[in-house]
Amino acid sequence: MKKTILFLGLVITTASLFAQKKTTTSATVSFDASTSIDALPKADNKTVIAAIDPQTGLVQFEANVKNFSFANPMMQEHFNGEKWLNSNEFPKFTFKGNIVEPSSVNFTKDGSYKTEVEGLLAVKGKEKKVKVPGTIVVKNGSLAVSANFSIALADYGITGAPIDGGKVAKQPKITVSADFK
C-alpha cells in the first residue's frame, strides 16, 4: 500500500513538473546572411529568453537585437543602424506561437520528436506569421528544442543595395536552440 502511494505520488509530481511552463535565458539564435561575395554578415546571440509550456504547446522567444555578436565591428554597426534593424527604436526580436500538433510530442516520455511551431515573428516592428519545423528532445525531465528555417528580409521591410548587390542574402538562415532544465 505504501509503495503504491509512493508510486502515485512520484507519477503526480513528475506529471505536474512537465505541465509547468519552462524558461531559459540562455537560448541561442544564429543567423547567416553570408553569400559567395561576402562571408561577414553572420552573428549569434546566446542570451535569448525562451519559454515552452508543455500543457498548452505555447512557445516563445525574445532576443535583444544589440546582443547579436558579429566578428566584424563595421558589420555590427550596420546591422544595428537605422537602415537595417534600427535597434534603438526596435530593440527586440520576438516570436510567440504554438506547437501545431501538440500530440506529436510526448513530454513525459524520453525521445526525439519532430514537430512544427506556428506563430508570429516580430522583427523591426513588423509581425509576420511563420511556420517553423523543429525538433524537441525529451530526456530525463529536460527539453532541448532546435529549429532551422529562413526568413525573407523584405517581409520585414529590410531592403537595400547590399541585398540587391548580393552581399547580403535575401533569405538568411536562422538556427535556434534552447535547453530547458
Added chain:
Amino acid sequence: MSKVKRPWLKKLSIAILVLIGIGAGIYFYKVLERHPDTKNEKAVFTVNAIDFIREFEKDDKAANKKYAEKIITVNGIVSEMEAADTTVNIKFIDTASGSYAIFAFQERYVAEAKRVKIGDSVSIKGSCSGGVLSEILGTEFITFKRCTLNN
C-alpha cells in the same frame, strides 16, 4: 610631329591612383577588422551589479543611453550559471525584482568562465548591449557580449 606635353595629366593620374589606393586600403581594413580582445579594452564604467540593474529598472531609456555599446566592468556575486549551446553564461540577479544582467563570453574566455561557481564574487568586463523589458518574464534583462573575467 612633336609629342604634346601635359604635365597636369600625369599629376592627375598619380593623384587618382593614390586615392584609389587609400580607398582600397580603408575598405580592406574595415572588412578585415575584428573586435579587439575585451581583456585589453579599458572599461568606460565600473559598476556594482545590483545598483546597475536597478538603474535600468528605474529608467531604462536613460540607462541605455549611458551604457549601451560601451565596455563596462560589473562586479557582483554570481546568481546563476547557464549553459548556452557549448558555452556558459553568468548571471547577476536582483532577487527583489527578478531583473538580471547576463554575460556571454568571448570564445577564448569560455573555459575560465566555466570554472566560476554560483556564489563566487567576480568582476566581469564586456560590451553592454543595453536593457529591455521582457514580456515573457516581466522583468528587465540586460545583456552583454564578448565578455571576459577581470583578474
